[in-house]
Amino acid sequence: MALLEVENLTVSFQTADGVVRAVRGVSFSVEPGQTLGIVGESGSGKTVLTQTLLGLTPGATITGKAIFEGTDLLQLSQGQIREVRGARIAVIFQDPLTSLHPLYRVGWQISEMIRAHEKGVSKKQAAERAVELLDRVGIPHPAQRVNDYPHQFSGGMRQRAMIAMALSLSPQMIIADEPTTALDATVQAQILDLLLKLQRESGTALIMITHDLGVVADIADNVLVMYAGRAAEKGTKRDIFYQQHHPYTKGLLESIPNSSAAGDRLRPIAGMPPSLINLPSGCKFHPRCAYVMDRCLTEEPELHQIRDFSHLSACFLPTAATGVGGDAERLRAEAVAEGRMGAAVEVAEAIAAAPEVAS
Amino acid sequence: MTDEIPAPILTGAAYGGDDILVRVENLVKYFPVRTAGFIRRTVGNVQAVDGVSLAIPRGQTLGLVGETGSGKSTLARCVAGLLPVSSGKVFFDGHDITNLSRSRMQPFRREIQMIFQDPYGSLNPRRRVGAIIGDPFAIHRTVPAGERKRTVQELMERVGLNPEHYNRFPAEFSGGQRQRIGVARALALRPKLIICDEPVSALDVSIQAQVLNLLADLQRDYGLTYLFIAHDLEVVRHVSNSVTVMYLGRVAESGPRELVYGTPRHPYTAALLSAAPAADPDAAASRQRIILTGDIPSPIHPPSGCRFHPRCPKARELCSQQDPPLEVKAGDAATHLTACHFPVEVGENLAAEAAARR
Numbered sequence: 076m077a078l079l080e081v082e083n084l085t086v087s088f089q090t091a092d093g094v095v096r097a098v099r100g101v102s103f104s105v106e107p108g109q110t111l112g113i114v115g116e117s118g119s120g121k122t123v124l125t126q127t128l129l130g131l132t133p134g135a136t137i138t139g140k141a142i143f144e145g146t147d148l149l150q151l152s153q154g155q156i157r158e159v160r161g162a163r164i165a166v167i168f169q170d171p172l173t174s175l176h177p178l179y180r181v182g183w184q185i186s187e188m189i190r191a192h193e194k195g196v197s198k199k200q201a202a203e204r205a206v207e208l209l210d211r212v213g214i215p216h217p218a219q220r221v222n223d224y225p226h227q228f229s230g231g232m233r234q235r236a237m238i239a240m241a242l243s244l245s246p247q248m249i250i251a252d253e254p255t256t257a258l259d260a261t262v263q264a265q266i267l268d269l270l271l272k273l274q275r276e277s278g279t280a281l282i283m284i285t286h287d288l289g290v291v292a293d294i295a296d297n298v299l300v301m302y303a304g305r306a307a308e309k310g311t312k313r314d315i316f317y318q319q320h321h322p323y324t325k326g327l328l329e330s331i332p333n334s335s336a337a338g339d340r341l342r343p344i345a346g347m348p349p350s351l352i353n354l355p356s357g358c359k360f361h362p363r364c365a366y367v368m369d370r371c372l373t374e375e376p377e378l379h380q381i382r383d384f385s386h387l388s389a390c391f392l393p394t395a396a397t398g399v400g401g402d403a404e405r406l407r408a409e410a411v412a413e414g415r416m417g418a419a420v421e422v423a424e425a426i427a428a429a430p431e432v433a434s
Numbered sequence: 435m436t437d438e439i440p441a442p443i444l445t446g447a448a449y450g451g452d453d454i455l456v457r458v459e460n461l462v463k464y465f466p467v468r469t470a471g472f473i474r475r476t477v478g479n480v481q482a483v484d485g486v487s488l489a490i491p492r493g494q495t496l497g498l499v500g501e502t503g504s505g506k507s508t509l510a511r512c513v514a515g516l517l518p519v520s521s522g523k524v525f526f527d528g529h530d531i532t533n534l535s536r537s538r539m540q541p542f543r544r545e546i547q548m549i550f551q552d553p554y555g556s557l558n559p560r561r562r563v564g565a566i567i568g569d570p571f572a573i574h575r576t577v578p579a580g581e582r583k584r585t586v587q588e589l590m591e592r593v594g595l596n597p598e599h600y601n602r603f604p605a606e607f608s609g610g611q612r613q614r615i616g617v618a619r620a621l622a623l624r625p626k627l628i629i630c631d632e633p634v635s636a637l638d639v640s641i642q643a644q645v646l647n648l649l650a651d652l653q654r655d656y657g658l659t660y661l662f663i664a665h666d667l668e669v670v671r672h673v674s675n676s677v678t679v680m681y682l683g684r685v686a687e688s689g690p691r692e693l694v695y696g697t698p699r700h701p702y703t704a705a706l707l708s709a710a711p712a713a714d715p716d717a718a719a720s721r722q723r724i725i726l727t728g729d730i731p732s733p734i735h736p737p738s739g740c741r742f743h744p745r746c747p748k749a750r751e752l753c754s755q756q757d758p759p760l761e762v763k764a765g766d767a768a769t770h771l772t773a774c775h776f777p778v779e780v781g782e783n784l785a786a787e788a789a790a791r792r
Contacts, residue, residue, distance in 0.1 A: 289711025343643030
């Protein structure tokens with residue numbers, strides 16, 4: 076049975092400018108010990124999605140279900156969700172400097188966390204556990220460093236301290252929101268290495284939110300690609316990287332500069348992500364899509380099976396058109412030739428005429 | 435000040451006889467660390483840049499790579515004349531522009547422009563886009579007031595902005611568009627050199643590709659020379675002709691892109707390249723990641739000898755005693771320079787050595 080089962084989750088915010096529809100019907104599940112990578116650009120709803128699971132989006136209108144170990148997280152009171160948050164689902168945020176309180180010692184912050192959730196643990200026991208945890212995440216001289224303030228730690232060490240805190244109550248699941256984005260490449264490698272090692276040791280499930288497809292390729296088992304608050308494509312890591320179906324996924328992968336094409340022109344996605352207040356009609360990606368067809372302007376495609384049960388995509392292109400091979404490109408071209416007769420012709424011309432001019 | 439290291443000879447010949455636009459020789463930039471209070475005694479120096487030499491041929495791109503604290507942004511600001519240098523020389527287009535006075539620097543400012551990382555912080559939120567892009571014309575009086583609007587709109591069109599948005603404020607643009615505004619402003623005076631300091635780091639990957647393509651087009655059309663700073667190695671590989679890798683204020687390795695990426699000789703370059711995540715699961719699974727220990731040390735008290743030795747998987751006793759000169763290693767091309775006593779050999783398994791040391 077899945078550890079976490081999210082069904083048709085929607086989250087919207089009432090603002091002065093209108094309703095921001097941040098998440099619009101997302102479903103996914105996470106198995107124990109597995110890593111789910113959630114990928115998407117700024118404003119795709121990936122952070123709101125996970126914060127909602129933890130009760131961190133007060134004031135939002137939320138529908139759907141999020142069953143974690145048999146209970147629906149979305150039905151819990153603030154008091155009840157506090158007992159889950161930190162203890163059973165831990166969180167690691169992007170910026171370790173603002174996630175740690177600057178005026179308290181690192182060790183105190185870890186032991187406070189332990190004592191808040193486990194009644195009956197003495198201060199001394201909690202402090203000893205803090206030292207053990209810092210040791211486990213690879214901080215040198217933990218017995219001394221436990222008394223340091225966050226500003227005495229480097230960026231990488233702060234993120235290690237955050238991981239120590241996340242591990243302190245042996246959670247079933249860790250949600251890591253861009254945990255390495257603020258770090259340098261060699262330090263990022265250290266932190267990813269550490270997360271993988273700890274996950275192997277303890278069998279914790281991990282949700283990794285990131286905009287970096289390289290990080291996903293490195294550590295995820297399954298991947299959810301989000302665009303404008305919805306799942307564009309979902310599948311195993313290999314489905315997404317080698318047999319991708321959705322043009323957005325394909326566009327993201329092609330945008331990355333890589334060694335094989337050094338010096339050549341990059342192939343960016345035209346235009347920019349839509350406003351979540353004024354979403355386009357039909358498929359939300361159609362104003363940027365190189366394969367736009369007439370029905371894309373009026374109908375929003377549902378997620379459907381592509382190759383096997385694990386691989387789903389929300390795009391009208393033929394299901395056999397996956398990957399970047401010549402066959403797939405031919406299938407796409409045929410579908411577009413048939414499906415682009417009316418209104419989509421104009422959209423396609425606009426994209427082709429000014430692929431890099433932001434509208 | 436520094437240990438006596440002979441400055442590497444970077445002549446035009448080493449770059450195939452190309453015409454060199456920018457040459458930096460043994461540049462040093464220290465920031466004094468002072469005590470608090472009335473008498474601010476100097477108690478040490480942040481050795482941000484410590485003896486760096488480089489040369490950029492006209493019309494080419496030099497990629498400058500390094501982690502936080504490696505001194506790459508300080509170096510760029512010294513080249514642009516925004517910071518006085520402690521010692522060393524900066525030559526631009528044959529002129530010595532080291533520590534020139536304000537008025538004597540003025541004509542060079544036109545020819546050296548910068549694009550900054552943060553498209554939000556580098557534009558004044560209370561001024562209209564047309565005025566921001568038009569500022570260089572007003573300051574340098576190159577375009578009469580009556581023609582400014584038309585010239586600015588041409589520039590906006592050139593960088594892919596809608597010229598009708600002349601009167602909008604920066605807040606009405608997205609991150610990618612703001613970076614285009616920054617590019618238009620840098621381009622206004624038809625500079626020879628543009629220093630790009632992490633120009634795409636704050637952008638999403640699909641938008642990043644748009645801006646990189648724009649920079650490539652402008653280079654081709656106007657014969658621009660770029661000093662391109664980024665921490666993303668794939669981006670640097672994509673845009674650069676040659677690459678300089680910095681570590682803690684020094685050059686670790688430099689050379690043509692294919693050589694530095696293909697056969698890195700400095701263990702730090704090798705570690706950096708192995709650490710960059712590739713968007714390819716099979717490559718990620720088969721790759722041997724070299725995991726370094728610890729963090730980059732403080733530039734106030736840099737390690738003795740080779741500055742990388744406390745983190746280096748190959749460090750031996752000599753490394754902590756003697757600073758390795760930046761030189762051509764045996765078997766390397768004359769353009770490929772490495773500052774290491776024990777450079778990485780072909781086929782060497784550095785990942786295993788690093789794992790054994792941990």
